Amino acid sequence: MNEEQLTKPTESADAARSEAPQTEQAAPETQAEAPADPDEAILAEIGAKLGLDREATIAHLKHRPWPRWVVLAAAGLAVLVVVALAMSPRYFAAAAARERTYAALRDGDIDTALALISQADRSVPHTRQIRGLLGQVLIAAGRENEGEAAIREVVSSDNATAWISEGRRLEKIVRGNQLFHLAEQAFQEKRYDDAIAKLQEMVSSQGDAPNLESSIGWCYLRKAEEGGGPEAAAAAREAFNKALALDPKNQDAHDGLAELDKLTTQGGSK
Amino acid sequence: MIPGILIALLTFPGVIVHEIGHEFFCRLTGVLVYDVKYFRVGNPAGYVIHSRPKNFSQQFWITVGPFIVNSVVAVVVALPAALPYFILGAPMSILHWFLLWVGVSVGMHAFPSSGDAKSLLSSIKFYRAQAGPLIVLAYPFAWAIFIANVLRFFWIDFFYTAFLVTLVPKGLVALIK
Numbered sequence A: 001m002n003e004e005q006l007t008k009p010t011e012s013a014d015a016a017r018s019e020a021p022q023t024e025q026a027a028p029e030t031q032a033e034a035p036a037d038p039d040e041a042i043l044a045e046i047g048a049k050l051g052l053d054r055e056a057t058i059a060h061l062k063h064r065p066w067p068r069w070v071v072l073a074a075a076g077l078a079v080l081v082v083v084a085l086a087m088s089p090r091y092f093a094a095a096a097a098r099e100r101t102y103a104a105l106r107d108g109d110i111d112t113a114l115a116l117i118s119q120a121d122r123s124v125p126h127t128r129q130i131r132g133l134l135g136q137v138l139i140a141a142g143r144e145n146e147g148e149a150a151i152r153e154v155v156s157s158d159n160a161t162a163w164i165s166e167g168r169r170l171e172k173i174v175r176g177n178q179l180f181h182l183a184e185q186a187f188q189e190k191r192y193d194d195a196i197a198k199l200q201e202m203v204s205s206q207g208d209a210p211n212l213e214s215s216i217g218w219c220y221l222r223k224a225e226e227g228g229g230p231e232a233a234a235a236a237r238e239a240f241n242k243a244l245a246l247d248p249k250n251q252d253a254h255d256g257l258a259e260l261d262k263l264t265t266q267g268g269s270k
Numbered sequence B: 001m002i003p004g005i006l007i008a009l010l011t012f013p014g015v016i017v018h019e020i021g022h023e024f025f026c027r028l029t030g031v032l033v034y035d036v037k038y039f040r041v042g043n044p045a046g047y048v049i050h051s052r053p054k055n056f057s058q059q060f061w062i063t064v065g066p067f068i069v070n071s072v073v074a075v076v077v078a079l080p081a082a083l084p085y086f087i088l089g090a091p092m093s094i095l096h097w098f099l100l101w102v103g104v105s106v107g108m109h110a111f112p113s114s115g116d117a118k119s120l121l122s123s124i125k126f127y128r129a130q131a132g133p134l135i136v137l138a139y140p141f142a143w144a145i146f147i148a149n150v151l152r153f154f155w156i157d158f159f160y161t162a163f164l165v166t167l168v169p170k171g172l173v174a175l176i177k
Helices: A013-015 A038-050 A052-060 A069-088 A088-106 A110-123 A128-140 A144-154 A159-188 A192-206 A212-246 A251-266 B004-010 B012-029 B056-088 B096-108 B116-124 B132-154 B156-174
Strands: B033-035 B047-050
Touching: A013 B004, A038 A052, A069 A088, A069 B012, A069 B056, A069 B096, A088 A110, A088 A128, A088 A159, A088 B056, A110 A128, A110 A159, A110 B132, A128 A144, A128 A159, A144 A159, A159 A212, A159 B012, A192 A212, A212 A251, B004 B012, B004 B096, B012 B033, B012 B047, B012 B056, B012 B096, B056 B132, B056 B156, B096 B156, B116 B132, B132 B156
Parallel strands: none
Antiparallel strands: B033 B047
């Protein structure tokens, strides 16, 4: 078929980029002037080539299969996409392991965090987010050199410093979380002096924080209730006031002061 | 400025899928396809010659076809490459790079050409009486195609592709999380 004699109703997008002229199908108003219906002319031309009459030509065009190479290329591409997708679950598993690592770090459980992220690193090696976090957890676990080396493997030297200092910050956070976990345990077991000691250790390493101060206040409050005397009540008030000085909206401290007022008004302890 | 022919050569899978998009919707709507050039070094880089649509919706879907087909294919092909990279910053394998190239190439040719828009506009006039509800979409769509083709100078097709192969996978990751 001679392409030049045919209209080109649709073109590639890129043809437009290079300002290709778009030859529209014969416009309706020009149809009357045309010697014959262009569709019929094309059908006759194709039919003549194939040795088919009009109806057989239409049937041939309607049921013409897709070119073999198009089918093969589409199948090949589909296989590649499936293969690549089949590789994805381990990335999802590693992403889930990363989330569990962060949860373990929040609980101050550095051993579990290290085990989880090491396993993820073995399944998707040399992956920035996993090996980088492994490095940070190693630093948090006190294995500074190993951690730095792991980070430098996957993070550009420009960013490595930030990743390493984040690891060191993580160490403080994990230590804080461990202390808070121990303080909570001591509080539940009514070992208030132990709980206060752990919380004060956190204050000395992390600095003043309203939540830490109100937690100390609650420890003193419970100690006062358990017969700790006016000194414990005064220490509780001091801690709650300190928390409110840092954060006037700290609800925990407001609640503590209210309960402390009730206790001191009643003038006694349990 | 990069010549269109060079872009067509670098992104030839997109030209092929664009023409397949036209042909697919011709077949789907029962319009006879007389001839297809999936790719050639020339202008246009590809075309589909088909019989005159019998109604407006056939013309509409044939025009819109590449936008739908290329967008879907670009996302599906680039997704397996983009997911590990965006979730975890995983290194890209040759397979991932290949899929990303195909995905970007296909996305770059998602917009119908100005010629497609002209076909759509002239068919609005021709089929006005029988156009049906799709005609409401046809004018804004045709003008959106014209504007997109003007904005090609500013690489809008590239930015649209970037949206398809980066933001869509990122959105999916956010949904999964």
